Amino acid sequence: MRYGVLAFLFAVPLAAADSCVDCHSVLEGKLQAPAKAFANDIHARFGFSCADCHGGNRNETDPEAAMSKARGFVGKIPRTAVPERCAHCHSDASLMEKYKPRQRVDQMAQYRTSVHGKRLASGDTKVATCIDCHSVHDIREVKDPLSPVHPLRLPETCSRCHSDKTHMASYKLPTDQFANYRKSVHWEALAKRGDLSAPSCASCHGNHGAQPPEVGSVAAVCGTCHVMMEDLYKKSPHQPVFAAMGAAGCVVCHSNHEIRPPSVGMLAGPNAVCSQCHDATSAGGIAAAEMARQITSLEKALARSDQVLANAQQSGMEVSEALLRQREGREDLVKAAVAVHAFQAAAVQKPVKEGLTIAAETYQTGVSALQERTHRRLGLLASLIAIALTMLGLWLAIRSIEGRTAKTSQLTER
Amino acid sequence: MASATEPPQQQGGWLEERLGLAAIRAFLAHKTVPVHAHTLWYYFGGITLFLFTIQVMTGTLLLLYYRPSPAEAYESVQFIVTRVQFGWLIRSIHSWSANLMILSAFIHMFSVVFLRAFRRPRELTWLSGIALLGLALAFGFSGYLLPWNTVSYFATKVGTDMAAAVPVVGHNMARFLRGGNDVGGATLTRFFGFHVAVLPGITTMLLLAHLALVQKHGMSSPRWAVEEYRRKGQSVPQMPFFPNFFLRELMAWYAALGVLGSLAAIFPWELGLKADPFAPAPAGIRPEWYFLAPFYTLKLIPSHVLVFEGELVGLAGFGLLALWWVALPFWAVDRKGVERTRWVTGAGVVLLAYLATFSALGYWR
Amino acid sequence: MEEPRRNLLRWLLGGGLSASLISFLYPAFKFMNPPDIPEASVNEVSAGKVQDLKPNTGKIVKFGSLPVLLVRTTETEWSAFSAVCTHLNCTVQYKESSHQIWCACHNGLYNLNGQVVSGPPPHPLEAYSVHIRGDEVVVSRRA
Known part of the structure; x- marks a missing residue:
């Protein structure tokens, strides 16, 4: 029943004539473009029309009457007025409920807290408003892959301004975030593995309330996904020190936008991040080297088992059980990498020890499989010897027969 | 083997009698x-x-x-x-x-x-x-x-x-x-x-x-x-x-x-x-090696030869080739009964060379 | 023909033939001998006895070369999922306190239908079927 009424409500404006679209679609250039684009707009699908934002009367066929200032017609909406115009509906909970009952209505409130919103309020019209990210006349749903705020396209959308040196010059902001982000493990997860839950700009900076995370809250932001690391870090000796230094937690070692896959090289070696503060001979430097040594030893042990098992498998040996154990060993490696965030060698040692036990076991399995292969080859050798002996016997038999019959066969020939 | 009461058998004995070895x-x-x-x-x-x-x-x-x-x-x-x-x-x-x-x-x-x-x-x-x-x-x-x-x-x-x-x-x-x-x-x-x-x-x-x-x-x-x-x-x-x-x-x-x-x-x-x-x-x-030569040939044929589909032309070609090869004993001799020795050897060499090169191409390309 | 040469020949031929025949027949007979696991059943595995798993607990079962998480949710209800987290392939575990499936690597949470509740996993976990045969729990792949 209720749906019937809704359908009726939608059906009327959809079917109704829209003089704005009718006239503007036969005009040219920038007067035509909005009318064309609007066909793909989510608002058009729900029966809204130009007049709902621009004012005027769409039922009038006379241009003067349709775009009458008296009826509130505004041609180009000033940038400073855009957020309020959108919020007119989008902050109205009872109105939004009719179309998108689950959609939030606090975007405007959030926007006011954002750097963009604050600057706009102070009269800076270069900052992003709703339409800069969501586009103007062909606004699509976020889950639509063509929407500029779809997870896969969001980084590029932000970069339109944030990578533009002239645009950013007056704000004294860097413009390399997008380039750096594209080198990160997060971009790889998002773009290459198609994991839409991987973080892009808004995941850390917020969307409508966009601002850089504060130094003190970085760990919490990263911790929304990297829970274990955050827990360990918060209990670690680094946390109070970094806080006192005003250093931004995770970012100190992993950087912010260019977050690369972690490696042992971060702990020890020429490019180690630890060595930026810790001397190699200090307690911290020694602990870092020890953690690196532990993890490397497990990596090497697992790789050694992998090689033996691959070798055995290629020779047709059954090692699926050991390969499954190898997975567990790899998990210990992941756990060891997580344990680094306690910044104590002893914490890393536990998973490494477990992993090493597994690796030793699987290595043994691989070695015995290869021994089995040797047995097979010995079996083959035995059978080849039997074959060779038989062939030798046959050859001797032929010689003895033909030696005997050589004379007689000469006789049979004419 | 032979029982005492029966007359002595031919050499070969029991099996010989039954199988005619x-x-x-x-x-x-x-x-x-x-x-x-x-x-x-x-x-x-x-x-x-x-x-x-x-x-x-x-x-x-x-x-x-x-x-x-x-x-x-x-x-x-x-x-x-x-x-x-x-x-x-x-x-x-x-x-x-x-x-x-x-x-x-x-x-x-x-x-x-x-x-x-x-x-x-x-x-x-x-x-x-x-x-x-x-x-x-x-x-x-x-x-x-x-x-x-x-x-x-x-x-x-x-x-x-x-x-x-x-x-x-x-x-x-x-x-x-x-x-x-x-x-x-x-x-x-x-x-x-x-x-x-x-x-x-x-x-x-x-x-x-x-x-x-x-x-x-x-x-x-x-x-x-x-x-x-x-x-x-x-x-x-x-x-x-x-x-x-x-x-x-x-x-x-x-x-x-x-x-x-x-x-x-x-x-x-x-x-x-x-x-x-x-x-x-x-x-x-890739198919097995013995199908490589025709497989590779079909790959080389353009999608259309004149008005015919490429694959069809290829298949027709193979069909005719196979038929010609099957009929080898019949065209290897002319009407007077003289052998076409060179033709046969030539055909054999050409076919062998074709199979070898196209299989190799099919394998490495 | 000298006797010893003919004898050698006889030995060589007889010995070689019988040795080679043994080396051909031995594998063939061994092959026909039914193996310990009589069936090629990678479509289902036995996950142990019913009484071995208490209600509201889970355990990892080897399914071919992949781990499967078997959960006994209540006295009579069982469910099983691929234990490979869809995020970065860590092995997931059953969290008794919240009745959820949890991946320790990045805090991915799944409900007992395999659906993602929170965290980074992009897809739900693949579900397996569980049957009870007598007192044996059998996990099988869904066709």
């Missing part, structure tokens, strides 16, 4: 094999036969565990290879022997061409031999699918697609081969039936006919050998089939067995990954 022995004693510079090539027919019996034996063993359904085929082969004692060896031998058999059948065929052993009155022997080669290829094609792995699944898809390109009957032919519109469980069941019942039945009968014909006409001596000895006033020297040739053949079989065993044990045939009909075809899908 003397007749077989006498028959064998008459069979001879010509001895000349190219006697070596006479062994390949026997080697092909030997490898076929190995196929029958290992195939029968594999039947104990194999299950012809898409849900279980791959798993059952994996089971054979990993859990059954010596399963890896039996399966590997079956795969290797199949390939060696086809190789040795090709060698046999080309040796017959170059020694011109297909001449009158051996035309039917040639025809039955060509039919057997076709059956061997059909064995290979149907058996390739049975492990139900990715490579075999897509190779079968491509192979049966080619059948569909034949005009008029093509669609129905492809449907018949696949047991439906696409390669799937029905195809597997069907190919299994072809592989273990239909083809072995036909092959056995044709093989018996082929052997009987060889037996009837004896081994052919190449003309140049006959001429050479005639000039000396002799006929081509012969070696008794039994035991002389037989023992040599036995040696050849043992050698083949040694090679086969070593290949199977040192390079076990891979199983690959289970076929996933919904996955996109992996790159570099």
Whole structure:
């Protein structure tokens, strides 16, 4: 029943004539473009029309009457007025409920807290408003892959301004975030593995309330996904020190936008991040080297088992059980990498020890499989010897027969 | 053996009386094999036969565990290879022997061409031999699918697609081969039936006919050998089939067995990954090596030749080529009964060169 | 023909033939001998006895070469999922306190239908079927 009424409500404006679209679609250039684009707009699908934002009367066929200032017609909406115009509906909970009952209505409130919103309020019209990210006349749903705020396209959308040196010059902001982000493990997860839950700009900076995370809250932001690391870090000796230094937690070692896959090289070696503060001979430097040594030893042990098992498998040996154990060993490696965030060698040692036990076991399995292969080859050798002996016997038999019959066969020939 | 009350039996005793072994022995004693510079090539027919019996034996063993359904085929082969004692060896031998058999059948065929052993009155022997080669290829094609792995699944898809390109009957032919519109469980069941019942039945009968014909006409001596000895006033020297040739053949079989065993044990045939009909075809899908030459040729033909579809032109070409090759004994002699020696040798060399280069190109490209 | 040579020949042929025949027949007979696991059943595995797993606990079962998480949710209800987290392939575990499936690597949470509740996993976990045969728990792949 209720749906019937809704359908009726939608059906009327959809079917109704829209003089704005009718006239503007036969005009040219920038007067035509909005009318064309609007066909793909989510608002058009729900029966809204130009007049709902621009004012005027769409039922009038006379241009003067349709775009009458008296009826509130505004041609180009000033940038400073855009957020309020959108919020007119989008902050109205009872109105939004009719179309998108689950959609939030606090975007405007959030926007006011954002750097963009604050600057706009102070009269800076270069900052992003709703339409800069969501586009103007062909606004699509976020889950639509063509929407500029779809997870896969969001980084590029932000970069339109944030990578533009002239645009950013007056704000004294860097413009390399997008380039750096594209080198990160997060971009790889998002773009290459198609994991839409991987973080892009808004995941850390917020969307409508966009601002850089504060130094003190970085760990919490990263911790929304990297829970274990955050827990360990918060209990670690680094946390109070970094806080006192005003250093931004995770970012100190992993950087912010260019977050690369972690490696042992971060702990020890020429490019180690630890060595930026810790001397190699200090307690911290020694602990870092020890953690690196532990993890490397497990990596090497697992790789050694992998090689033996691959070798055995290629020779047709059954090692699926050991390969499954190898997975567990790899998990210990992941756990060891997580344990680094306690910044104590002893914490890393536990998973490494477990992993090493597994690796030793699987290595043994691989070695015995290869021994089995040797047995097979010995079996083959035995059978080849039997074959060779038989062939030798046959050859001797032929010689003895033909030696005997050589004379007689000469006789049979004419 | 003989009981005291009965009169003494002929030599050979109990079995002789019941089987008439003397007749077989006498028959064998008459069979001879010509001895000349190219006697070596006479062994390949026997080697092909030997490898076929190995196929029958290992195939029968594999039947104990194999299950012809898409849900279980791959798993059952994996089971054979990993859990059954010596399963890896039996399966590997079956795969290797199949390939060696086809190789040795090709060698046999080309040796017959170059020694011109297909001449009158051996035309039917040639025809039955060509039919057997076709059956061997059909064995290979149907058996390739049975492990139900990715490579075999897509190779079968491509192979049966080619059948569909034949005009008029093509669609129905492809449907018949696949047991439906696409390669799937029905195809597997069907190919299994072809592989273990239909083809072995036909092959056995044709093989018996082929052997009987060889037996009837004896081994052919190449003309140049006959001429050479005639000039000396002799006929081509012969070696008794039994035991002389037989023992040599036995040696050849043992050698083949040694090679086969070593290949199977040192390079076990891979199983690959289970076929996933919904996955996109992996790159570099290739048929077995003996189908590479036509496969690569079809790839080279442009999509349209004049007004005809490229694939169709290719298939028509292969059809005509095959027909011409099958008819070899009939065009090898002109109306006056003079042999077209150069034509035959030329055709053999060209075909051999084509197969070799296109297979190599198909393999490395 | 000298006797010793013929004897040698006989030994060589007889010995070689019988040795080679044994080396061919031995594998064939071994092959025919039914193996310990009589069936090629990668489509289902036994996950132990019913009484071995208490209600509201889970355990990892080896399914071919992949881990499967078997959960006994209540006295009579069982469920099973691929234990490979869809995020970065860590092995997931059952969290008794919240009745959820949890991946320790990045805090991915799944409900007992395999659906993602929170965290980074992009897809739900693949579900397996569980049957009770007598007192044996059998996990099988869904066709």
